Amino acid sequence: xxxxxxxxxxxxxxxxxxxxxRCSPKSGHDTVSWYQQALGQGPQFIFQYYEEEERQxxxxxxxxxxxxxxxxxxxLNVNALLLGDSALYLCASSxxxxxxxxxxxxxxxxxLTVL
Amino acid sequence: xxKITQTQPGMFVQEKEAVTLDCTYDTSDQSYGLFxxxxxxxxxxxxxxxxxxxxEQNATEGRxxxxxxxxxxxxxxxxxxxxxxxxxxxxxxMREGIYSxxxxxxxxSGTRLSIRP
Numbered sequence: 001x002x003x004x005x006x007x008x009x010x011x012x013x014x015x016x017x018x019x020x021x022r023c024s025p026k027s028g029h030d031t032v033s034w035y036q037q038a039l040g041q042g043p044q045f046i047f048q049y050y051e052e053e054e055r056q057x058x059x060x061x062x063x064x065x066x067x068x069x070x071x072x073x074x075x076l077n078v079n080a081l082l083l084g085d086s087a088l089y090l091c092a093s094s095x096x097x098x099x100x101x102x103x104x105x106x107x108x109x110x111x112l113t114v115l
Numbered sequence: 116x117x118k119i120t121q122t123q124p125g126m127f128v129q130e131k132e133a134v135t136l137d138c139t140y141d142t143s144d145q146s147y148g149l150f151x152x153x154x155x156x157x158x159x160x161x162x163x164x165x166x167x168x169x170x171e172q173n174a175t176e177g178r179x180x181x182x183x184x185x186x187x188x189x190x191x192x193x194x195x196x197x198x199x200x201x202x203x204x205x206x207x208x209m210r211e212g213i214y215s216x217x218x219x220x221x222x223x224s225g226t227r228l229s230i231r232p
Contacts, residue, residue, distance in 0.1 A: 033220070035222075041225070042119075042121075042223050043206070043222045044222075058219070104220055106159055106160035107159065108159040109159070
């Protein structure tokens with residue numbers, strides 16, 4: 001049973017460029033959430049996708065956008081990169097309607113460095 | 116607004132000792148869920164334990180237990196008989212609303228636990 005997979009694992013971009021990060025959720029999961037984790041800090045919620053729509057959004061600018069595909073996989077796009085966008089980007093999947101726990105399952109993340 | 120506070124940036128513990136990681140939360144909701152995650156140096160977040168706000172007993176999962184004190188809004192993680200492999204970052208997290216739905220999960224700033232041999 002494949003867990004959450006993310007690609008690429010590492011990437012380096014320069015300021016002003018655009019980046020796309022990809023995520024495949026755990027088998028059986030239909031909801032994907034994205035988090036940004038700066039070095040030494042806790043993950044910050046970016047947004048959540050369910051049924052191909054953005055359902056919730058954290059305090060992130062419009063430069064951060066996403067998409068969910070019919071197979072539940074998801075992309076995170078960041079435009080006009082800033083130095084402060086350097087972070088580990090974590091994708092997490094979950095299943096709606098799954099009992100009271102509904103914990104998130106995380107991938108290993110995509111580490112973005114902006115120069 | 117919901118908030119998670121972890122006041123211990125780092126802790127050192129001798130192997131085989133028990134350790135308590137502190138977590139306090141703030142929410143105006145009566146229904147919420149509390150989580151603990153472990154993050155090794157590899158980066159992947161690993162789910163450890165869950166406590167619902169209406170659960171009357173403290174949650175336990177193997178060597179992990181959650182000391183839930185609702186009136187104090189406290190949800191401390193207790194690890195018994197610590198092992199070298201327990202060295203990692205630990206995050207407390209909360210979801211408003213009991214059931215898995217649209218509610219987001221927010222995380223605290225974490226505690227770095229180091230186990231000494």
